[in-house]
Amino acid sequence: MRTGLWLVGARGSVATTAAVGLLALRAGVAGPTGCVSELPAFASVPLPAWDDIVLGGHDIVHTPLEKRADQLADAGVFSHAVLSAVRPGLTSVDAEIRDGYHPATHTGSQASAGKRLSEDIRSFATRHNLERVVVVNVSSTEAPTPELPEHADLGLLEAALEDPARAVLPPSSLMAYAALRAGSPYVEFTPSAGISMSALRGLAADLGLPYAGSDGKTGETLLRTVLAPMFTSRALRVRSWSGTNLLGGGDGETLGDPTKVNSKLESKGRGLAALLGEEVTAPLHIDNVPDLGETKTAWDNVSFEGFLGARMNLQFTWTGYDSALAAPLVLDLARFTAAAHAAGQSGPLSALGFFFKDPMGSDEHRFAEQTRLLHEWAGTL
Template sequence: MTAHAVRTGVWFIGARGSVATTATAGCAAIAAGLHPATGMVTETPPFADSGLPPLTSLVFGGHDTLDCPLPKRAEALAAGGVLPHGLPSAVRAELTAADTEIRPGGPHPGDTRTDEELVAAFAADLTDFARRHDLARTVVINVASTEPAPAEDDTRLPASSLYAAAALRAGCPYANFTPSTGLRSPRLQDAVDTCGLPHAGRDGKTGQTLLRSVLAPMFVQRALPVRAWSGTNLLGGGDGAALADPAAAAAKNAGKERVLADTLGAAPEGEVHIDDVPAMGDWKTAWDHIAFDGFLGSRMILQTIWQGCDSALAAPLVLDLARLLARAHEAGLTGPRPELGFYFKDPDGGPAALSEQYAELLAFAGQLRAAR
């Protein structure tokens, strides 16, 4: 293939969900010049010469257990104000093309296939996708609903780990944008250690935790002890329904608390509560209440409110990750990429503060540039 013909696959786990639909529609809109690349860090000047695959070269597919076609899902998102009015019609051809590349996920209720059979089937889907589209490589990104953490006595791999294992078997770089287990299962450790592929993080950092990774270092740097840090999330849509399960919510909150513990040295008092409010649709409100000590013991409080659309916050980040991991793979980089901690609540090592993570990301862009 000539350089201009090289194409890169982006395979979403949860390909008919809000995040994947928004990312697929958004990529098409940006590539066509219909909208600017707002929120895409990889479209800023520091990444201009890093050899990232152009947005026009990305080919989308994925796994999902739902059967709602992408054009219809995009129309629902536009009706809810997530996508601009008229965009689903403008990029219908691209959404339809991506929808034809979505394969049934699993395991479904009553599915009698073993873990090995499921992994083999998912890996075959990836291999077939790459072959039919003559792709240089495919990046697999998990954007499915949060699953509960597996119990110690579980004899089966969780679904997220089945998909992750399939990505490794098919030779695909992988990122887990959810709190689900993914590659972090002990049963996959040998495969992870020997895969020779770049992979990144767990649980995307889009809203409340993004603010925490900025504010927590401020308190440390100003020598202001934090006494308590409490939060509440109100959200609807698929995430709200999934996180109504206490076990799934606990998996989600672990990442939020980790940022504070890593930055402050210990987790402060306080918890994060997640409430499912179906009427909010794909929008969410996150509120934080921070109690801290000032000079001579004066008691102070900082409160923050973050209101936004999770899928619109996440979509540019998963496009960034797809491009960065594809380029890392092309450059021969392997293993966990702590340089991508900027995007995750639970990164593969590295600093916890956003400013330091951003500096590492810029250094990574320079490393990719030098490898051209």
Template sequence: MAERIGLWLNGARGSVAATAVSGLVALRAGLVPPVGCVTELLDANLAPWDAFVVGGHDIVTTPLAKRVESLVRDGVLSYDVAGCIASGLDAADAEIRPGYDPAAPSPSQADAARRLAGDIADFRARHELARVVVVNVASTEPPVRVEHDSLAALEEALAVPGNVVLPPSSLVAYAAFRAGCAFVDFTPSTGVALPALDELARSNALPYAGRDGKTGETLVRAALAPMFTSRALRVLSWTGTNLLGGGDGATLEDPAHAESKLASKTRGLAALLGEDVTAPLHIDHVPDFGERKTAWDHVSFEGFLGARMSLQLTWNGLDSSLAAPLVLDLARLMAAAHAAGRTGVQGALAFFFKDPLGSDEHRLAEQARELHEWARTLGTR
């Protein structure tokens, strides 16, 4: 029998997590086809869906079943499918442990990390898992400045009681590596993007990838911006307005939290089109949208002889529906990368991310090609 693999979700009670767990259960039961799962298109030797066991951390206690109810109301999954996956959801629910809550007291961040790593190691042991992939899908954090560039300096600081050295996302990445797990950052938070954590991953021979899942406006931009450049058309402005509800919308209503997301989106456009493009970008919280996200982009461009033209886009997506299969894909791919001994940042996974770590490639088609090539090197089926 194939080896069993753990998928450990940080933010396990959120929309993306709940959709990923629902989908995994439904895929395993053959209730739905793997639409949206990129790994199904790859020529690679990846674990089957039923190899996976799910657990995770969160700081709220809402049962997954409750969360799924509201996803049904918002059109993320149907009433019928939801009815068939109840026991699978409960099983995952039983594996969710209290996350690291920056607002709650803890002796030192080192202690907290030890506790997180322990939860993961215990999960791996109890289920006799060959390996565990940790994926961060917790709420977006505001950007922070972390001082300690070397692992030694970082660990020294973490040990001091009362010291707040790392944001939660980075503490989780630290704990994941300490527990010997591959790590994926699906959020725009600081997470793994620190020199000291890169050092840790490499010294522990662990692969990681990130960051900020590319599921909406940025996905479309990554597909369309290269159209303009390959046709030698000059983009003058590319403006964006994002309307979203849900938990993510509520978080991003706070400008400090939105800053990470806006920075990640803006970097992508500049990488694709250069710095000269006027590119105002807004994220608005509109509660009635629920899980829906609507993004409107307006592109002004100049053609031959100075002619002025434009393109407008309205994207109407269900964010969690787009994110969840990618989370499962990343679990499969990182498990295989771990098994194959890949170490450090996996830039070839840029296809999945708004702000790809370890890669400067933002053009979607090129990212797809890199992914397919990389997957082939993992051993084909």
């Protein structure tokens, strides 16, 4: 089952780590720690093998993949020894990265841009004799997008895309459109709009294509979806849940931009009330702290009430390498989505909510229940 994994933002930290990781797994210089799809429970699911996955992608920057990988090794995300072992493979991946779409530099209509993006994916599939290509967006988070009538009606949307004077879709959504038009399933790993617009979701359904998203769950939110059900199962009442996230790296810089951080804060906040069954005071901050480099630290303070009004407290700090947390999930998502496509599934893959802060096609945020649903679903593939 030869499968393409097309990464939007292919030269970023997450994509580079995914590439290094896939090559390292294939070369046997790293084990599958962090790869959910390699757990024994999924052994009989017909997933593409590591050897069957070919990488390519789009990006708007031109930093060579090797250089990005050197920086990540210096920052401790993986060792220089692992990097040395996969250098030749990285060069091959680099050769499969095409220019991404950027509204500031593109001339002509979004339709023409979309056609070119689609063609990049199709020719990648042909060149490598791939049965399917899964497109995963791991590019920088965009600012929230104002809703337009075109987002809800494919006919209006496609007409507007032809107009060179308009840019009716944010880059992530144009990319989702291009993916669908190339016959590819689409996975939104960021909080950007991507495939969330109803016109695009309808198109996916019409074309019989599956999709999944959004916003990979790798740290603070993962813990919240693990811990909140403990309180509700024990009838303890959470009174406030305060959080601070410190991020270095490119992600910190992007989210240091107040317009862009809102996409993330909304995505992070949505689940908590659902998990707790009521709104609670929940101040949440994301701070750009460049010196932290590739690491991120989250601190949460949970104030809760127990029997007879007793006031009690839980605090946690989570410190990790963002890319090391995200990259294996990207590989997992490519495999599960490819298998779903092979099995003829289309529309939102709600069972993949396990991977996301803001799961599409599901209101289930409880991590243990998401785990159960993933395993159950995978058994049907």
